[in-house]
Amino acid sequence: MTEASIVSKVWNFADVLRDDGVGYGDYLEQITYLLFLKMAEESGRVDFPRLKDINGNELPNGEQCSWQNLRSKKGAALEAFYTQMLRSLGSEKGILGQIFTKAQNKVQDPAKLLKIIDMINREDWSSMGADLKGKIYEGLLEKNASDVKSGAGQYFTPRALIQAMVACVQPQPNKTIVDPSCGTGGFFLAAYDYIVDNHELDRDEKKFLKKETFYGNEIVASTRRMCLMNMFLHNIGEIDGASLISSADALIAQxxxxxxxxxxxPPFGKKSSMTITNEDGEQERQDLSYNRQDFWATTSNKQLNVLQHIKSLLKVNGEAAVVLPDNVLFEGGAGETVRKELLKTTELHTILRLPTGIFYANGVKANVLFFDNKAAAKTPWTQEVWVYDYRTNVHHTLRKKPLRLADLQAFVKLYNPGSRHKRQETWSEANPEGRWRKFGYEELMARDKTNLDIFWLKDQSLADLDNLPDPDVLAQEIVENIEAGLSSFREIMAGL
Structure with a gap:
């Protein structure tokens, strides 16, 4: 059965379960539990843990939490065993325990649960290549992200954008890769595929890639579970191995x-905050600032904190590619301090201006910042910043015109990852519509508040009514602008 047909088959059952109140995200979680257990059984594992009570103690004569035992149950016995099994596996160590942490049975109809089990049982998952299994699960994650009600889109980065970023960075074997807000693991998988596809790995390099390359943080338990499963299907990590994805807040867990x-x-929330109970017994939100000695500025702006944290994660000469919203490039105060220090202490060499309409979270205007960490020096490391404007006069929508890797190939070619210092501008006074342009350090420092939100192309839709985008594209842009404005107003209200 083909990848697309398996995805369609697995996903079609979700519509049946929605009538029982099981949302897409809950359904995907159940698929994760069952698929992991099925693959563990296919691997030949026989030492499955036994059922435990709520205190984590094995039940007298408790059955093993195995796929075969699960398949042998029907009706109320199936529901009871499945519920106990999920709780019992959640107390295990390593990836196994992480996958089943706080797991719950959301399929209350035993007959429908049995159908899902039979559907998964029909496939021999271990005989599939890691590439095929990964693509199937990635297909399910993308379908879940596209469902507005699930809210999962905020944890899903368009894969075409990830692939382009990885193609620019070109990660090498025996190097470590970290994502402090890893979501469903898209960056890890793209980096894994790049390394495998572009290098002949020896035994030690394969072992390093499987067990020691990837590190991350994801505080949302359900998303972390999907990330671990996604990685496991791509042959990253082991069932009983230590989990490389931490549940701790990356900004606190230095x-x-x-x-x-x-x-x-990183998630696109602008301010970090926490809910407290005031003296009148009412709940209110307070801005949360991270007072870290290794930060250049103390601020409640989550994105500025993430940027400072990413700098602290890099080795000397370590490389970063990070998606950040526009406010990071122009906000004053702490924002200006962070930008100046970033230009001085790292080589911020490239900014990619992204179009709207490519993220599942609406109203997002974002950029990709590429920079290399450097050792302490008296003179600034950044000499020039190259900007590629893939926003002005570019229109994408999630359904009719989604972002494809081919759309970013021109940028990757101009980025010139093999020899960044031999780049050529496409912009000139003779070609003012060129999208690739460089700006010197002194020129950037002279800008008001060291503003890096740089654009120079004219919006053609404002000058030529005959070239207006399709109505659905215009409508989507209006919606995104309204939602972005509402988000800003909510932050102002919270501050008041």
Whole structure:
């Protein structure tokens, strides 16, 4: 059965379960539990843990939490065993325990649960290549992200964008890669595929890639579970191995380990905050600032904190590619301080201006910042910043015109990853519509508040009514602008 047909088959059953109140995200979680257990059984594992009570103690004569035992049950016995099994596996160590942490049975109809089990049982997952299994699961994740009600889109970065970023960075074997907000693991998988496809790996390099290359943080338990499953299907990690995906808040859990690469698309919330109960017994939100000695500025702006944290994660000469919203490039105060220090202490060599309409979270205007960490020096490391404007006069929508890797190939070619210092501008006074342009350090420092939100192309739709985008594209842009404005107003209200 083909990849597309398996995805369609697995996903079509979700519509049946929606009538029982099981949302897409809950359904995908159940698929994750069952698929993981089925693959563990296919691998020949026989030492499955036994059923436990709520205190984590094995039940007298408790059955093993195995796929075969699950398949042998029907009706109420199936529902009871499945519920106990999920709780029992959640107390295990390593990836196994992480996959089943806080797991719950959301399929209350035993007959429908049995159908899902039979559907998964018909496929021999171990005989599939890691590439095929990964693509199937990635297809399910993307379908879940596209469902507005699930809210999962905020954890899903368009794969075409990830692939382009990885193609620019070109990660190498025996190097570590970290994503402090890893979501469903898209950056890890793209980096894994790039390394495998572009290098003949020896035994030690394969072992390093499987067990020691990838590190990350994801505080949302359900998303972390999907990330671990996604990686496991791509042959990253082991069932009983230590989990490389931490559940801790990356901004608080400052570690001592430094990494060769940071690839990330942090959540787009602008301010960090926490809910407290005031003296009148009412709940209110307070801005949360991270007072870290290794930060250049103390601020409640989550994105500025993430950027400072990413700098702290890099080894000397480590490389970063990170998606960040526009406010990071122009906000004053702490934002200006962070930008100046970034230009001085790292080589911020490239900014990719992204179009709207490519993210599942609406109203997002974002950029990709590419920079290399450097050792301390008296003079600034950044000499020039290259900007590629793939936003002005570019229109994408998630359904009719989604972002494809081919759309970013021109940028990757101009980025010239093999020899960045031999780049050529496409912009000139003779060609003012060129999208690729460089700006010197002194020129950037002279800009008001060191503003890096740079654009120079004219919006053609404002000058030529005959070239207006399709109505659905215009409508989507209006919706995104309204939602972005509403988000800003909500932050102002929260501050008041």
């Amino acid at each position: 570690g001592s380990q430094r990494h060769d690469y940071v690839l990330a698309n």
